[in-house]
Amino acid sequence: MPPSDELPGSAAHVLELVASGSATSRADLVRELGLAASTVSTRVQELVDAGLLTESGEGASRGGRRPRLLRVVAQGAVALAADLGSHHIRTGAVGLTGAPFDIDEYTFDLTAGPEPALDVLAERLTALAERQHAAGRTVRGVGVGFPGPVDTDGGRIIAPSRMPGWHLYELRDRLADRLGLPVLLDNDANVLALGEQRAAHPTLRHLVVVKAGRGIGSGVISGGRLYRGAGGSAGDISHVRVDAAAERPCSCGNIGCLETVASGAAIAAALRGRGIAADSTTDILRLVENGEPHATTLVRQAGRDIGAVLAVVVNFFNPEAVILGGALSGAEPLVAAVRGVLYERCLPMATRELTIDAATCGPDAGLLGAGHAALREPAPADGLRSRAAGRT
Template identity: 45%
Template sequence: MLPESIAPDSPGAVLRLVRSGQAASRSDIARLTHVSASTAAIRVEALIELGFLHETGAGRSRGGRRPRVLELRTDAGVVAAADLGAHHATLALFDLGGTLLAEQELPMDIADGPERVLAWVVEQVGSMREAHVAREPGAAAERVAGTPAGPQPAPLLGLTVGVPGPVDFRAGKVVSPSRMPGWNGADVPALAKSLTDVPVLVENDANLMALGEFAASPSEHLVFLKAGSGIGCGVIASGQLHRGARGAAGDISHAPVSDQQDVPCSCGRTGCLDAVASGAALARRLAEAGFDVRGTTGVVDIARDAEPVSARMFRDAGRATADVLATIVNFFNPDTLVLGGQLSQAEPYVANIRSTLYERCLPMAVEKLVIEPSRAGRLAGVIGGGHLMLEHLFDPARVNALAS
């Protein structure tokens, strides 16, 4: 729904009609917004001049002249997304229609701090744009033909950065992250201003994964569990990302686990879910039990061996995670619970989440609850980041300001 401050026949509202597929011609716009054909034409011309739309082909006639078809200019630029982990990053490019153009996963150390990491991200995005245009059909032919500079990359219009810590989205600041040394209070958009002149958004990684999963498989009320080296949760309510008052909604990493009050957490408290059931916590416990384990990937490899001691640890971690999730499921009543992150590949962990939820939740809350693995997989975060930036660029208020 449009905010009350946005006129339904404004350029921003018209662009939303075209993006959503509700309108494909000037006559469609006139009919849906209840304005004259001349007013609809003015709105369309403004959006074409701004580079948002173009007209192509011919639509189906309704008894008169065949209308030209309005389409989004998906080739007018690209947006980028970076999903940062503790020791690696996934980066991706999307066209303005949300189509994935390129992606890669690279080693990276979040402990290098915001300045160095953001500079690295911007550099990698630039390299990806150059590599993508070099792969485009006709690029080699243009170079052979003697074009001095060759084909140029589509302009970068925005960058979203996902981080494994709490984010005050409105302020653009990272707030008291437990696994991001040097990032507390980091104003990511401000730091990025010296690196790039495009809008930069920062968001918690689990929130972006929830958005990415929603884009891959829309569900009106969705909870996304990110269970990797850390534990996080993203919430989609009535088709919209729910952040709460400042951005802390869904952050279950420091929810207390009742029977684990002797386990210290990096936040300074004890018995937090992250300290008990995350991939990092399991890696520590497995190492203490004599297993040769390297990171969360090694944890998942051990889970596949079904060794009795490790299997018990995975079951306990799954049960602890589900104890916290049960409160969310009973309170929020989602229709879909998506399990993502590397631990979602550990069967003992997942099996105990399922069984404990059915045991602890109200029958009505789980009767039709779909519990499924992530469809977007490791790209969920960058897909969500691309989606978030496109919604920012095409926000009706922003478009109206550009058109005024």
């Protein structure tokens, strides 16, 4: 499924404008989009026919006939969402408004390969769809965030680090075949960025949202929409070379990458090298909270290294906010170190009104972003819709 949520004037963009309150009528949409009234009417009708918008009542007149008001249908339509981590699968349902619900998390090792992961993911999403159907809700599609590079146009995984067997795996189409539902596949940092922007920063148009967990990634929101770049790799800061990593080999095949010193996996490995038990980001956070000096030092240094990379990003992109998400964002020394480096190294004009803070949506942000991205897609074709109805 193509990422039509990024196209100005698409049905997805129209839905976003109405959902955010930026437009309440067809006339508002014409002014916002700068498109012909006939084009806007076609997009609106697509969304009305899909059950995503309603048009009724009358708004205030600006000199002519009073416009009919557009509203997002808040009840009935949901998307299923899955946020995959290297060692877990988190699922939930997302409506057009509100937070994710019916959330479940399952421990699973994605390095076991794509076919076992597909089996587990399809099983859990099928059960989730059945529960939504039993509650009288219509499942419109599925959004999936994957912890690695994703070709969103082709629906494939591209050369993920430490995940043998996943390269070029057509996860989107295989999952769609299993579920009988349209599937949107994207990188986990991108769906995190979408979720944080929608839930916590809806008025901001330019953000960098970092996901610092077992690995490191970031999503970029530009002009209020997710920016993926020409080939889908925009925001991949994990393989930027940093001085602190020196000649350390990285799983990507290069040396000196940020991930080799600032990721949760790298910090845990460094702690184990000192004889300190740490197998996960949860262990790292516990050690920092307990004041363990080596853990605190490593986390603070990770923040400095991440900040050094982000300083270039902030000077170049000039965002309104840098939001730190992922499990490691719960460590205050990391957040403080990133903030300190950005203020030290960035141009005063770039940081004068810059917000630098930890994410507020917690582990639900990825589900929210994936679900809303799937909901903003056009309705499936009739054949696929009938298959979905039969399976849910």
